[in-house]
Amino acid sequence: MSAVKLDGKATAAKIKADLTKRVAVLKERGITPGLGTVLVGEDPGSQIYVAGKHRDCAEVGIASIRVDLPATATQPDVEAAIDELNASPACTGYIVQLPLPKHLDTMALLERIDPAKDADGLHPVNLGRLVHMVDAPLPCTPHGIVLLLREYGVPIKGAEVVVVGRGITVGRSLGLLLTRRSENATVTLCHTGTQDLASHVRQADIVVAAAGVPELIKRDMVKPGAAVLDVGVSRVNGKIAGDVALDVEEVAGHLTPNPGGVGPMTRALLLSNVVEAAERRLG
Numbered sequence: 001m002s003a004v005k006l007d008g009k010a011t012a013a014k015i016k017a018d019l020t021k022r023v024a025v026l027k028e029r030g031i032t033p034g035l036g037t038v039l040v041g042e043d044p045g046s047q048i049y050v051a052g053k054h055r056d057c058a059e060v061g062i063a064s065i066r067v068d069l070p071a072t073a074t075q076p077d078v079e080a081a082i083d084e085l086n087a088s089p090a091c092t093g094y095i096v097q098l099p100l101p102k103h104l105d106t107m108a109l110l111e112r113i114d115p116a117k118d119a120d121g122l123h124p125v126n127l128g129r130l131v132h133m134v135d136a137p138l139p140c141t142p143h144g145i146v147l148l149l150r151e152y153g154v155p156i157k158g159a160e161v162v163v164v165g166r167g168i169t170v171g172r173s174l175g176l177l178l179t180r181r182s183e184n185a186t187v188t189l190c191h192t193g194t195q196d197l198a199s200h201v202r203q204a205d206i207v208v209a210a211a212g213v214p215e216l217i218k219r220d221m222v223k224p225g226a227a228v229l230d231v232g233v234s235r236v237n238g239k240i241a242g243d244v245a246l247d248v249e250e251v252a253g254h255l256t257p258n259p260g261g262v263g264p265m266t267r268a269l270l271l272s273n274v275v276e277a278a279e280r281r282l283g
């Protein structure tokens with residue numbers, strides 16, 4: 001058996017085509033959506049991600065505003081950059097690229113972002129709205145995962161989902177999305193303290209691997225026919241390595257390639273948050 005490919009690149013292209021039309025409508029009505037990025041330091045990985053986000057913006061007609069600060073930037077320096085984007089009418093949404101250098105207080109900076117401009121959906125107010133099931137920008141990777149499963153008709157309702165990894169950006173917030181009444185999945189959140197990871201993963205109809213540990217999910221842990229989504233972005237010898245062993249392809253029913261799976265969906269849903277923020281301005 002070989003798994004059906006959950007093609008994130010192709011699905012993201014469809015989302016971007018829809019966003020391109022919506023951006024054109026917004027422009028006719030006098031609003032140009034604009035994505036801001038705040039990047040602190042010279043981490044090569046972060047540089048590549050941020051450059052990619054600006055390319056994506058150009059593709060759909062979103063303006064972009066890039067703020068790059070040196071690794072030595074102080075807390076007040078970054079606060080000033082955030083205050084400027086909060087005040088800028090040209091910026092309808094923005095992100096502070098993570099991780100930030102260790103000397104900075106990440107939480108204080110994230111809390112300073114205007115929740116209405118939070119393109120990542122990671123502001124505590126917006127995560128709180130997600131807990132309360134109130135309309136808010138959604139975290140990009142979890143939202144991308146839900147849309148990718150829907151695109152390929154993978155049943156979510158009633159599914160047993162095992163999420164591996166409790167990070168805010170993916171694991172912890174994905175459970176909130178998938179347990180909404182509209183999705184109705186049953187979600188188990190596994191992490192480094194989980195006693196017997198394999199026994200949990202074996203029960204799963206859908207496995208989401210977001211731990212950042214190469215080859216954590218092995219072939220013999222996966223129930224035949226399960227959908228497996230690989231969110232891992234570790235670097236091994238300069239190459240991107242996911243969390244899922246290659247031969248899982250032989251047992252899974254659906255599988256995301258990596259690259260070309262969850263990453264492009266994350267980027268498309270970031271653009272979607274920027275467009276939605278601009279649409280909310282129109283009311």
Ligand SMILES: Nc1nc(=O)c2c([nH]1)NC[C@@H]1CN(c3ccc(C(=O)N[C@@H](CCC(=O)O)C(=O)O)cc3)C=[N+]21
Binds near residue numbers: 099258261263264
């Ligand atoms: N505030 C903030 N928001 C983020 O969303 C955020 C962040 N900080 N810090 C770093 C992580 C990582 N991340 C990726 C997004 C897309 C790909 C992606 O599209 N990767 C391509 C491969 C690389 C490429 O072709 O550019 C793929 O999977 O096909 C990868 C990684 C977002 N992050």
